Amino acid sequence: MDGVLIKNLSSQVGSEVTINGWLYNRRGSGKIQFLIIRDGTGITQGVLVKQEKPDLFDTAKKIPQESSLRVTGVVEENPKAPGGYELQVNNIEVVSEAEHYPISLKKHGVDFLADRRHLWIRTPKQSAILRIRSEIELAVHEFFNQNDFIQADAPIITPNACEGTTTLFEIDYHGESAYLSQSGQLYNEATAMALGRVYCFGPTFRAEKSKTRRHLMEFWMIEAEAAYFDFEDNLKLQEEMIYHIIQRVLKNRRAELEVLGRDISKLEAVKLPFPRLSYTEAVELLQNKGREFNWGDDFGAPDETAISEEFDSPVFIHRFPTAIKAFYMKPDPQDEKVVLGADLIAPEGYGEIIGGGQRIDDLALLEQRLEEHKLPKEAFEWYLDLRRYGSVPHSGFGLGLERTVAWICGLDHVREAIPFPRMLYCLYP
RNA sequence: UCCGCGAUAGCUCAAUGGUAGAGCAACCGGCUGUUAACCGGUAGGUUGCAGGUUCGAGUCCUGCUCGCGGAGCCA
Incomplete structure (x- = not known):
């Protein structure tokens, strides 16, 4: 028309x-x-x-x-x-001609609006968020394309857990048990051995009964994996990607940020390179701030917030204790107690937006880890093949889209960062 | 799963144990530059459900349902 x-x-x-x-x-x-x-x-x-x-x-x-x-x-x-x-x-x-519209322009509660999400998204703030989300997705594709990454999407329906620890949504796959994917990483490792540098982008499912402003049952994750990438290469890739996203949103979606009342100076303050803090240094930082924290514990949300308060840019926390990280994380050759993994914590208390690291490329060690984590070896045979046939050092990461959108938009809950959020006990509309 | 908070008009909220109310939305009317416009009027209720205490319960007690916030887990 x-x-x-x-x-x-x-x-x-x-x-x-x-x-x-x-x-x-x-x-x-x-x-x-x-x-x-x-x-x-x-x-x-x-x-x-x-x-x-x-x-x-x-x-x-x-x-x-x-x-x-x-x-x-x-x-x-x-x-x-x-x-x-x-x-x-x-x-x-x-x-x-519309029937009497149920959403007035006056104040409404979140419950009321969430039940009418299909109409709520018509309001200026909600549509601004969705435009920024789209801009972030475009920035990601643009960034990977410029850096020779190939999009190779991972399956949504999977035969087993990637990490085996978290709760999965089970589905009936023609009489067989199958699960909705909670990560595309293991598949990314396979495609990376075929294509060199890859990323996948799709929905991810976590059935944990999490009920916080940072959790959805269904969220979108951008996961990258690259062959011949060591730990440092990986951190550099991550910070450059985040920086690229921020710059593109600032350039193309400034009006939307203003509609949201976002303090744009906080986004402009993000600078390369991002600060890097070892787990041990982060523990000391928390202890110096008067928080009770012991080496070996995992960070809770308030700990992450306390750390992020110290920096204007997102901050990497790297080299976590082996015991609190996934089975595929490569041990640090300098210190076997820790692994070459890093989380990226967003500023302003938005928490972890990226988790990543270098993967174990040694067959024997990987088999040992599967045993330690009591994972069924048969299910991982194909994954072990990647170490049998031309294994190389490789690294990757996963970026949570909704948390990134929430941070960039300054939202107080990830439910507004996706058109139709799936939350605990909330499946409508 | 655990801890805390809540449920009153379509919406957002008031109401010492003593006649359930306001603003907005709806409807009717007014207003020549509005900015969530404004002004006047009309209508709008099984106070989440089930019990209990009391002369009397929206208010106090018990149970339930639903929702919100947080923790754990994670992106």
Whole structure:
């Protein structure tokens, strides 16, 4: 259909255009009214003066909130208008008159809005978040493409657990037990041995009964894996990717960040290289801040927040005790008590957004680890093959998309970082 | 699974154990540049469910249901 996007109105001043959109709100008096119109790219207003077009004025006055309409008018610049431009309306075609809309523009609670998520996403803040999410996804693809990574997606339905420890969603696979993927990493290691540098991007499922602002049952993860990448290569890749994402969002989605009221200076403060803290140094930092923490414990959310407070950029915590990390993590040759793994902690208390590290490339050690973790060796035979046939040093990581979106947008809960969040006991809509 | 908090009009919230109320939304009317517009009026209730205490319970007690926040686990 013919039409101009609201975001492009600035180039149409003086000409008559049609906007295909929805009626977001209406303001005005008995003699003049302002139709607030949204189209997914932005918000503008149509102006109607009763004296000039009495019939159209009365018709417009009766159009209910969220009706779909095509508004034709002449574009004018006006600093009072949302977005700086407005339409002197000449015609309105109501595409579909809406029933009484359940979401008013006033204050609502989260429960109420979450139950109507399919409508909530029409509001300026929610749609701004989803536009930023899309920008982040584009930035990721662009970054990997520029760095010679091939997208090779991992399966969603898997025969066994990758790490074996977390709870999985079980499904009936034609009479056989199967599970929804909780990580594509093991498959990434296989594709990396085929393609060199790979990444996968898709939904991931965790059935843990987690009930916090950082957890979803279904979330999207970007996982990269590269052959002949050592631990340091991997950290460098991660920080450059995050930096690239931030720069692209700052460049292309500044207006959306402003809609969200995000403190943009916090994002501009992110600088390369990111600080690196060994686990042991992080423990000392926590102890110096007066927190009770013993070497060998894993960090809780409040610990991560306490560490991130010390830095403007995301901070790497590396070389964790072997006992608290996954079976495939490569031990540090300098100190066998720790592994070459690192978490990236986002600033402002947003917690871990990346987990990654160098993988064990030695067959015997990997077999020993599977035994120690009491994992069924048969299920991992194909994975062990990767060490039998041309094993190489390799490293990778996984980035949680929703946590990244929440951090960049300054959200207080990851549920707003995805169009339709799947949370504990929350499966609708 | 554990700890804490909550459930009153469509929504957001009030109401010492003593007649359930306001703002917004809806509906009617007014207003010539609005910015979650504003002003006047109308209508709107099995106070989450089931028991109990009391002359009297939205309010106190017990159980249940649902929701929220946090912990653990993790991205």
